[in-house]
């Protein structure tokens with residue numbers, strides 16, 4: 001269920017003929033890693049928690065191919081002769097509740113949930129937002145296979161999709177646009193809509209030529225091999241109190257743990273392990289202790305956030321191993337409840353979560369019962 005007051009509609013244009021890609025059927029219905037290319041594109045948007053509806057624009061003669069490629073619940077509409085015509089048909093068919101639209105090429109199957117999120121975020125600041133990559137190669141003009149001039153590349157960007165807009169603004173822009181447009185940003189600019197740039201992704205290629213299938217398949221294989229390991233470590237000191245919260249479970253104790261949040265040292269170590277695996281910093285970076293809104297916060301919020309970030313990258317929990325280091329309280333009797341609670345928050349099987357404990361033989365700060373330490377190791381695997 002989208003957690004956004006806006007209704008963000010995804011509009012995937014897939015009515016082209018794919019002549020440059022060749023093949024017996026249009027490229028969007030050809031197999032990419034054993035799945036129709038368009039099914040992959042649609043899947044990414046269907047799984048995005050902020051996308052409220054998905055509409056696909058198909059070719060008039062592609063009904064049977066679309067039946068085989070599209071999941072139930074995805075609306076479809078027949079497109080036009082040009083990409084712009086297909087977008088216009090799609091804009092007219094979006095759900096009434098839609099406030100914003102993400103217009104995306106069906107032929108870009110490797111778009112990531114993280115990129116979609118960036119475009120949605122940028123739409124909070126402007127009526128238009130689109131991903132692009134800076135041009136890094138030198139640019140030339142040429143005629144008849146001879147270089148005739150150098151084209152300065154400063155300020156030049158390679159356009160990608162999804163291109164996001166406030167719905168009424170882009171509808172009006174399309175209504176008032178005459179002629180051919182390469183994409184919807186061109187239509188938006190002609191109507192004076194401000195379009196914010198967000199960093200594009202190399203992997204978000206448009207399958208255009210036959211060799212692009214090989215490129216896309218190589219990226220999919222790399223995704224399958226993307227296994228991440230992270231570790232986390234945390235310490236909280238004891239203070240006054242009558243309980244501690246460890247791995248989400250409240251344990252009666254003669255003292256409490258001090259901290260800005262609920263001081264759940266085990267959950268913090270686990271969360272930092274996940275951020276570490278993602279190279280996404282640590283809890284303090286995402287939830288600054290200086291921010292009063294996190295005072296006394298349940299650490300569940302932090303753990304859930306790190307797992308959501310992993311999911312945006314297509315990763316899920318392979319396994320998590322947490323070690324609590326303390327003399328007291330005794331963890332063994334609570335370990336199963338802690339594993340169950342962590343598994344619930346992370347949305348994974350309890351068999352993937354380990355919580356164990358050790359004393360430090362009365363040595364050091366944990367041995368003197370000044371505080372509790374925790375360490376965690378996580379493995380993230382492709383979802």
Ligand SMILES: Nc1ccn([C@@H]2O[C@H](COP(=O)(O)OP(=O)(O)OP(=O)(O)O)[C@@H](O)[C@H]2O)c(=O)n1
Nearest residue numbers: 013014015016017018019020081082086106107
């Ligand atoms: N009349 C059209 C033309 C294009 N598209 C869609 O716009 C996207 C980008 O276009 P492009 O890659 O140029 O696709 P094709 O037009 O299918 O390719 P080609 O020019 O090689 O025929 C694709 O997802 C394509 O299906 C569309 O919905 N309707």
Ligand SMILES: C[C@](O)(CO)[C@H](O)COP(=O)(O)O
Nearest residue numbers: 105159160161182183184206
């Ligand atoms: C919209 C687009 O994907 C932006 O890069 C692109 O312009 C559409 O594809 P085409 O090959 O230009 O038709």
